[in-house]
Structure formats: structure tokens, C-alpha cells
Amino acid sequence: MEFIESRGNDGQQQKKVTFSQAILSPMCSFGGIYVPEQLPELDTDFLQKHLNSDYKTLASAILTHLDVDIADEEIQAALDLYDKFDDPKNPVPVVKVRDDLYVSELYHGPTRAFKDMALQPFGQILSSIAQNNNHNYLILAATSGDTGPAALETFKNKKNVQVACLYPDGGTSDVQRLQMVTESADNLKVIGIHGNFDDAQTALKNLLASDKFKATLKQKNIDLSAANSVNFGRIIFQILYHIHSYLELVRQGAINLGDSVYLNVPSGNFGNALGGYYAMKMGLPVEKIMISSNANNVLTELINEGRYDLSSKSVIPTASPAMDILKSSNVERILYDLLGAERTKELMTQLDTENKYQLTEQELTLLQETFVADYCSDEEGKQFIKECFEQGYLMDPHTATCLKTEATKKEKELVTIVYSTAEWTKFSPTIANALTGEIDTHDLDALKSISKTAQIKIPDMIAELFDKPITHSTIVEKEAIEEEIIRFL
Numbered sequence: 196m197e198f199i200e201s202r203g204n205d206g207q208q209q210k211k212v213t214f215s216q217a218i219l220s221p222m223c224s225f226g227g228i229y230v231p232e233q234l235p236e237l238d239t240d241f242l243q244k245h246l247n248s249d250y251k252t253l254a255s256a257i258l259t260h261l262d263v264d265i266a267d268e269e270i271q272a273a274l275d276l277y278d279k280f281d282d283p284k285n286p287v288p289v290v291k292v293r294d295d296l297y298v299s300e301l302y303h304g305p306t307r308a309f310k311d312m313a314l315q316p317f318g319q320i321l322s323s324i325a326q327n328n329n330h331n332y333l334i335l336a337a338t339s340g341d342t343g344p345a346a347l348e349t350f351k352n353k354k355n356v357q358v359a360c361l362y363p364d365g366g367t368s369d370v371q372r373l374q375m376v377t378e379s380a381d382n383l384k385v386i387g388i389h390g391n392f393d394d395a396q397t398a399l400k401n402l403l404a405s406d407k408f409k410a411t412l413k414q415k416n417i418d419l420s421a422a423n424s425v426n427f428g429r430i431i432f433q434i435l436y437h438i439h440s441y442l443e444l445v446r447q448g449a450i451n452l453g454d455s456v457y458l459n460v461p462s463g464n465f466g467n468a469l470g471g472y473y474a475m476k477m478g479l480p481v482e483k484i485m486i487s488s489n490a491n492n493v494l495t496e497l498i499n500e501g502r503y504d505l506s507s508k509s510v511i512p513t514a515s516p517a518m519d520i521l522k523s524s525n526v527e528r529i530l531y532d533l534l535g536a537e538r539t540k541e542l543m544t545q546l547d548t549e550n551k552y553q554l555t556e557q558e559l560t561l562l563q564e565t566f567v568a569d570y571c572s573d574e575e576g577k578q579f580i581k582e583c584f585e586q587g588y589l590m591d592p593h594t595a596t597c598l599k600t601e602a603t604k605k606e607k608e609l610v611t612i613v614y615s616t617a618e619w620t621k622f623s624p625t626i627a628n629a630l631t632g633e634i635d636t637h638d639l640d641a642l643k644s645i646s647k648t649a650q651i652k653i654p655d656m657i658a659e660l661f662d663k664p665i666t667h668s669t670i671v672e673k674e675a676i677e678e679e680i681i682r683f684l
């Protein structure tokens with residue numbers, strides 16, 4: 196598989212790159228991102244053949260089909276990280292909630308959120324390419340809560356890689372903060388900043404673009420990279436679980452091989468949904484992809500009205516903070532796929548300069564052939580959490596947004612796969628509030644309450660966090676981030 200640029204080629208950049216090139220130097224002409232030039236087909240024979248394959252066997256067969264320039268044993272080493280999940284045989288359980296609604300649980304990894312699905316193997320692959328090339332990398336990560344812990348977890352003690360992770364002090368949950376500031380490996384630096392997630396993200400983008408910063412790193416023989424969600428090294432691992440979840444439905448007798456299903460994805464930066472889209476393009480029988488959002492409903496407006504308009508919007512903090520995003524980066528890959536590079540460049544330039552763009556009627560129709568969308572308020576979300584719990588299933592506030600779209604946008608009597616992106620332990624105050632009405636200011640109180648109400652144990656890796664020593668206590672002003680990172684290096 197080779198990669199081309201979403202906004203076309205400027206005559207300077209290489210026209211096509213390999214997978215490893217796309218991972219290591221993701222910068223494209225005109226500020227675009229890499230997209231696969233072509234995707235292989237996975238026909239019914241392939242699905243039939245892997246009907247009873249375990250996750251890693253299926254994953255490695257799909258990756259072989261995708262034909263990336265990574266040695267088999269390195270892919271194997273990356274996939275072996277799924278052995279750290281709760282059930283190594285089945286890292287992604289698919290659980291029945293109703294006859295026509297199954298939940299694919301993507302949060303059984305070390306940090307209890309779906310970021311592990313991609314960052315675990317991605318970290319392994321990046322580190323092995325760095326070692327093979329004898330390069331050293333500084334990986335920057337800015338996080339609103341889930342990416343940071345997952346990035347630190349995957350890169351800790353990896354050779355040739357150091358990580359600097361920026362988080363907004365006071366802007367994450369207790370559990371998320373503790374997951375970061377208690378990490379103790381020498382190659383990790385966690386920095387809290389006075390500011391919000393946008394400030395952290397802007398600081399990261401400025402550093403990535405700073406020639407002075409890069410020159411300082413070069414003197415130390417270090418290259419700069421980022422673990423952000425547009426990196427195709429993350430996307431590729433997000434195609435796999437959609438195919439696994441479908442086969443799991445066949446195994447459980449919920450559908451017959453070949454039946455169409457709905458995929459319902461709680462979306463922010465659109466990486467998860469994009470993985471589903473690519474799986475569908477490769478041949479997975481999908482009726483529609485449902486895009487579920489919170490009050491930050493840019494994606495709902497785009498898919499229902501063809502308008503992407505940030506001009507009068509600012510981020511609204513919600514109970515599903517990992518989806519509090521206005522610039523949803525991976526949408527660009529869908530635009531490229533449906534409309535081509537020239538039009539994508541035009542639309543993305545408009546978004547940069549005018550803060551909005553509008554699709555034509557025809558373009559909107561094309562988008563709606565695949566996607567439907569709706570958004571869910573925090574109050575509605577809590578209602579869904581409560582109702583679902585009463586029917587025997589506990590879900591987190593991100594996953595709960597899917598139930599709104601399910602209620603309003605399902606046209607055919609087909610089975611839906613809802614993707615669950617976080618365990619209840621990561622957003623416990625909202626869930627405790629939904630279940631009992633209590634208002635907890637600390638995660639620990641909420642965790643204990645839910646544990647009691649739902650009769651479930653707090654997983655050890657979460658319970659232990661509250662007793663671990665704090666190893667990172669740096670909290671700085673935005674202006675001091677660069678200096679702090681250089682001191683660490």
C-alpha cells in the first residue's frame with residue numbers, strides 16, 4: 196500500500212510514499228494528510244475464511260492484505276501487545292444489549308479507553324522503525340485526557356523514543372491525570388499547563404512548526420514527531436476491529452455472513468469512524484455509518500446540511516470531553532475519497548481562511564450515501580446511561596451519545612454495532628450522577644458509588660492509581676513549555 200496527499204502534490208514533495216514514510220514524516224503539500232492510494236478488497240471468501248480466527252490472526256491477515264512495508268515479525272510484535280488486554284484471546288468483546296444492538300468494547304486495554312487499540316501497536320512499530328534507522332525521536336502529545344495516558348503507556352521504556360506530553364491542568368479527570376503523572380519511565384515527561392486543551396494543542400502545533408526548536412533538537416540528534424490521530428500508523432489499526440466486530444456478530448448468530456449492519460461511532464477527530472469507512476470500502480457489508488456527537492455538533496451539521504461552520508462556534512465543555520472537538524481532522528480523508536484532491540484543497544483552504552465551507556447539493560448527497568448523524572446533550576446522555584443500566588448494561592458518556600443517533604436515524608431493521616470507547620472508570624462522576632443523582636467532585640467517590648450500585652469491582656489498574664507516588668509535578672505557563680522540554684532532553 197502506498198500513500199498520496201489529500202490536497203494534491205506541490206511538485207516538491209515526493210508524489211507517493213510508503214507506510215513507514217507516512218508514519219515518520221506526516222507533513223504533506225499544502226498542509227494536507229496522507230491517504231491510501233488504493234485499498235485492497237476483502238471479499239466474502241476472506242470473511243468466511245476468518246470466521247473463526249482470533250483477533251490477532253484476523254488482524255495479521257488484514258495487514259498482510261494491506262501490504263505495508265513493515266517486516267512480518269515487527270507487525271507480529273505490535274499485535275502481541277493485544278495480549279495485555281483483559282482477555283488476550285478476545286481483546287475486543289462484542290456484547291449484546293438488545294436483539295438489534297451490540298456493543299463492541301474497545302476499552303479493555305491498559306488505560307481503559309479506546310486509544311489503546313491503535314496507540315499500543317503504533318508505539319511498537321514507531322519505536323522499531325526508529326531503532327532500525329538508528330534515529331532518535333521526540334514524540335509530542337497534547338491531550339484532553341485519553342491520548343496522553345495511552346501514548347505514555349505505549350512508549351514507556353521504548354528505545355530511541357522520548358515523549359513529552361502536555362495536558363491542561365484541571366482540564367482532565369482525576370483518573371486521567373493520575374494515569375499520566377504517576378508514570379515513572381525515564382523517557383517520559385508530563386507537563387501540565389495553565390490553560391485549556393486548545394492551548395495545549397496550539398503549543399504542540401507551534402513546536403512542530405518551529406525551526407528554532409527543531410534546530411535545537413537536531414544538535415542533540417533528535418527528530419520530532421507527533422502521536423496525533425491523523426497519523427496513518429494509528430488509523431490502520433482502527434480498520435481491524437470493525438471487521439472483527441462484524442465477524443463476532445456472525446459467530447454469535449446475530450447476523451448471517453453478508454448481512455448489512457449499521458456502525459455507530461461516538462466521534463471526535465473521526466479516526467474511529469474513518470476506520471469503519473475504510474473497512475466498508477474494502478468490502479465489509481455496512482448499511483450506513485452513524486456519526487454520534489455531543490453538543491459540539493459540527494459533524495452533525497456537516498452530514499445533515501453539508502455545512503462545516505466554525506465561524507460562530509467555540510468549544511462547549513461536555514460530559515464526553517474526548518469528543519469536545521471542532522476541527523475534526525480525519526474528515527479530510529473522507530472529503531478526499533468522495534471529492535478528490537483538488538476540491539479537498541479548496542474546502543480545507545476555505546476552512547482555514549473563512550472558518551467554514553459549504554458542500555454542494557450533489558456532494559452532500561454523496562456524503563449521505565454512507566453517513567447519517569445526530570448529537571446528544573449531556574442530559575439526554577445521562578438518561579440513556581440510566582435506561583441502559585436498568586436493562587443490564589453499563590456504558591460511559593461517550594458511548595451513550597450513540598443511543599440518540601440509534602433512536603433518530605435508524606431506518607432499517609438491521610443490527611447496529613455501537614462502538615464503546617471508554618470504560619465506566621474513566622468518567623465516573625457523570626455516570627454516578629446518571630445512576631443515583633449524586634454529585635461527586637472526586638473520581639474516587641464516584642468509582643466507589645458505581646462499584647456498589649452496579650456490583651462491579653474497580654479494576655486494579657484504576658484502584659492502584661490513587662496510591663501511586665506522583666512522579667511528574669511540573670505545571671507551567673504556555674510560554675515555558677519549550678524550555679521545559681529542552682531541559683528534560
Ligand SMILES: *Cc1c(COP(=O)(O)O)cnc(C)c1O
Nearest residue numbers: 341462463464465466467517616
Ligand atoms: C478519542 C475518543 C473519542 C473520539 O474518537 P475519534 O477517533 O477521535 O473520533 C471518543 N471517545 C473516547 C472515550 C475517546 O477517547
